[in-house]
Amino acid sequence: MATKTPAAKTESVLSLRQKLARYSTVRNWLLLLVFWEIIGQLRLVADGALPAPSAILARMWVDWADYPPHIWATLEGAGAGFLIGNAVAIAAGVLFATFPLTQRLARGVNVALFALPPIAVSPILVITFSDMTPRIILAAIGCYFVTMSATVTGIQQTDRRIVDVVHAYGGRQWKTLIYAQMRSAIPAILSGLRVAAPNAVLGSILAEFGGGGRFGLGVYLIGSLGRGEPDRLWGIGLSATVIAGLAYLLFSLIATRLTGTSKAVTVPASPPAPKAEKSMVLTLALGTVSFALPFLLWWLMLAIMGTPAMIAKTPVGLFDYLFMMPSSLVSLGKLATALGQTLPMTMVGMAVGLSFAFALALCSVLYTAIIRGFMPVALVTQTMPLVALTPLLVLILGRGPSLILWITVSVTFFPAFVTMAQGLSMVSRAAIEVPKAYGAGPFRQLWLVSIPASLPYLFAATRLAVPRALLGVMIAEWLATGKGLGNLLNQSRGYLDYGMIWSVSVVSVLISVLFYQIVVAIEQRVLSKRGMAPAQ
Incomplete structure (x- = not known):
């Protein structure tokens, strides 16, 4: 009788572990559904605000005739935006990786697009464009940064030996790019597409929230808010989540088939930085x-479109609105009041969300079962459109500060947790064995080795959380609380106060960019002292 080789035994053990992990995940989801069903049937949450899954499915069956036009409209905008946004992103990534100077020049535009709260620009797109264009643009913006970053990272991390082989056979820059670098970048690009797919769905729905068209899941959700039917709202929200999740799963399967791996669940919060200039x-x-390029593009785009000055504010026109007109003091007062309501909740929610993510990421190192239990939830939540989540939480938590805090924590926590856990898991085992050999316990090992070694990922998680925190607060204000920048944006849209719409949008972007740059400055200072490079 043949005996198994050590390699075969190891492979068998790994296969058994994978099967047990899958069983554990399925079991956890089944337990969650059973628990949810019991709570819903007994009406234990806000007197039925959280319906049972069976009730949600039953209502979806009754409303099924309503879904096809709304789903198709959302998919149409998301699909076109996905194709356009990723085509531009891959082209830009190739340009930045091939000519690093262009990356330096475009850094302001890239950071602005990354930090852009979609809810802030949605009304501008709706009043400036027509038909499906706002959805396509917002979906494309949601795709651009993650795919561009992944493309740059994949090309720059190409094995130098492969490049040397192409050079040895006479291959020049473009042949090296085609035959070596782009092929090497495929896994990274597919990782970016996995995250870009649900982002495109979110962008399309946000444009629908701003008033873009008659059909779409966002339109359907807004139209159903005042009817007091939690089962319908949950059905619409879960439909949006399923679409985003299937989009993520599709590219995960493509990545597995083409590259043999799908373990990446997130992408960097910033593209690899080019080498600093000596001069x-x-x-x-x-x-x-x-710094000037985003403002130049802003002015140039409006000039090309020929949009009336009353609707489309150039940088100069916005300055006049805020500082030179008789009503400027009133406008500044409204803006300052809204900022005073939005910023504190953003800061508190982001701090609590990051702290919770950090604590759970540490627990995932000490107790590996936690990561297996929470990773599926993290992936689903990362693909869940935030606009679909907010109305559901309104039913449970009401319209007060607790709703804003909950949403902000939830949208910052899961992506940050995934990034932090990924960083902690990549710490060298050999480095951990050193303090362990001197008798250090698990907590001491984390403090001495794992946490310092994963600092780049902790900062990357913070960068990732900055724009999501502001987005969460503004959506909650838009839909529920009647305060802050989100509410001011909604009111200004109703009053046709285009100057205030542009003011809120620009201020929101500037706040996100400012927070982002503060995190980057702290990161560079801390990591440079430790001789470490930022996470890419």
Whole structure:
């Protein structure tokens, strides 16, 4: 009788572990559904605000005739935006990786697009464009940054030996790009597409919230808010979640088939930074152009479209609205009041969400069963459109500060947890064995080795949380609380106060960019002292 080799035994053990992990995941989901069914049937949450899954499915069956046009409209905008956004992102990634100077010049635009709260620009797109265009643009913006970052990372991390082989056979820059770098970048690009797919769905729904069209899941959700029918709202929200989740799963399967791996669940919060220029004058010049380029593109786009000045505010027109007109003091007062309501909740929610994510990420190292139990929830929540989640939480928590805090924590927690856990899991086992050999316990090992080694990922998680926190607060204000920047944006849309719409949008972007740059500055200072590079 043949005996198994050590390699075969190891493979058998790994296969058994994978099967047990799948069983554990299925069991956890079944237990969650049973628990949810009991709570819903007994009406234990806000007197039926959380319906049982069976009741939600029954209502979806009754309303099924309503779903096809709404789902198709959302998919149409998300699909077109996905194709356009990713095509531009991959082209930009190739350009940035091939010519690093262009990456320095475009850094301001890239950071602005990453930090852009979609809810802030949705009304502008709706009043500036027509038909499906706002949905397509917002979906494309949601796809651009993650795919561009993944493309740059994949190309720059190409094995140098492969490049040398192409060069040895006479291959020049473009042949090296086609035959070596792009092939090497495929796994990274597919990782970006996995995250971009649900982002496109979210962008399309957000444009629908801003008033873009008669059909779409966002339109359906808004129209159903005042009817007091939790089962219908949950059905619409879960439908949006399923669409986003299937989009994520589709590209996960493609990645598994093409590359043999699908373990990446997130992407960097910033593209790899190009090498710093030695000349101080050149560095200042590049920084100035990078800062000015977003404003130049803003003005140029409005000039090309020929949108009336009353609707489309250029940077100069917005300055006049806020500082030179007789009503400027009133406008500034409204803006300041809204900022005073939005910023504290954003800061508190982000701090609590990041702290919770960090604590659970540490627990995932000490107790590996936690990561197996929470990772499916993290993936589903990462694909869940935030606009679908908010009305459901309104039914449970009401319209007070607790709703804003809950939403902000939830949207910042899961992506941050995934990123932090990924960083902690990549710490070298050999490095951990050193303090362990001197008798250090698990907590001491984390403090001495794991946490310092994963600092780049902790900062990456913080960068990732900044725009999501502001987005969560503004959506809650828009839909529920009647306060803050989100509510001011909604009111201004109703009053046709285009100057205030542009003001809120620009201020929201500037706040996100400012927070992002503060995190980057702290990260560079801390990591440079430790001789570490940022997570890419």
